[in-house]
Amino acid sequence: MYSSIFRPDLFQGKTMIVTGGGSGIGRCTAHELAGLGATVLIIGRTQAKLDAVSEEITALRGKVFSYVCNIRDEDSVKNLIATIVRQHGHIDGLVNNAGGQFPSPLKNISLKGWEAVLQTNLTGGFLMARECLNQAMEKTGGTIVNIVADMWGGMPGMGHSGAARAGMINFTETAAFEWAQYGVRVNAVAPGYVASSGMDAYPPEMASTIREFPRTVPLQRFATEAEISAAIVFLLSEAASFITGTCLRVDGGRPNVRGGYPMAEVKNKVAAYDGFHLASTPKVLQKQETK
Ligand code: ADE
Numbered sequence: 333m334y335s336s337i338f339r340p341d342l343f344q345g346k347t348m349i350v351t352g353g354g355s356g357i358g359r360c361t362a363h364e365l366a367g368l369g370a371t372v373l374i375i376g377r378t379q380a381k382l383d384a385v386s387e388e389i390t391a392l393r394g395k396v397f398s399y400v401c402n403i404r405d406e407d408s409v410k411n412l413i414a415t416i417v418r419q420h421g422h423i424d425g426l427v428n429n430a431g432g433q434f435p436s437p438l439k440n441i442s443l444k445g446w447e448a449v450l451q452t453n454l455t456g457g458f459l460m461a462r463e464c465l466n467q468a469m470e471k472t473g474g475t476i477v478n479i480v481a482d483m484w485g486g487m488p489g490m491g492h493s494g495a496a497r498a499g500m501i502n503f504t505e506t507a508a509f510e511w512a513q514y515g516v517r518v519n520a521v522a523p524g525y526v527a528s529s530g531m532d533a534y535p536p537e538m539a540s541t542i543r544e545f546p547r548t549v550p551l552q553r554f555a556t557e558a559e560i561s562a563a564i565v566f567l568l569s570e571a572a573s574f575i576t577g578t579c580l581r582v583d584g585g586r587p588n589v590r591g592g593y594p595m596a597e598v599k600n601k602v603a604a605y606d607g608f609h610l611a612s613t614p615k616v617l618q619k620q621e622t623k
Contacts, residue, residue, distance in 0.1 A: 365568075457500055
């Protein structure tokens, strides 16, 4: 079972939504939340992926429900949240994790491609958060964690995603201010390079670049999914009850690298924390050192 650093009953009686719960960071977070007593509602576009994660969680006596929804579609999101409120009564947490992009230099991104990435990574998160607020959290309070990315200073090769994620940070800041009156905290988590299934979604010609990522990170390794989930769980928890409007970077210090200043070889490697019992190394990193 999941080996969380948090108290086993932390989220007993709480209902937590995780979008993109069918794989990667979302799947890991759904497992950790279920392991801490939450009723976890996983959202995604593919029923089969959601079913697989639901079975994994149920096998450990976790409480999980899955819902297929395209978060880009306003009516679908409104109906989804109405259904959830009807079935579960309250929504205590939202992890806005669903996302996706394709690598391309800016000059080759079509309007359709740009808008698709903006809709998935910015508009969809806004719609989910707005509906959770209007249909549930306005009355009860709650916590929202928006998952963004290490896009600080630009995101070469994925400029559409960088623009969307930077927009999500600013949305987080505005929502933190406007929704504090309802007892709703809104924060973000910005993962760096994570050894997760998402790494296998890139074209094969990117494999050698991906394998070299740790060289650009002061802590000189990939993050585990569990290291990202731990940050999300912290921000959802009462331990973060005075934290709103912030972004917690989980990136091994990557944005602190300065061009021209040499990076020292790591002498004492900070060991990875991997509490996720079902974690697996993405194919592109297999036979590679990831920890
Ligand atoms: N995961 C990635 N894109 C998504 C979308 N549009 N809706 C729901 N989950 C997603």
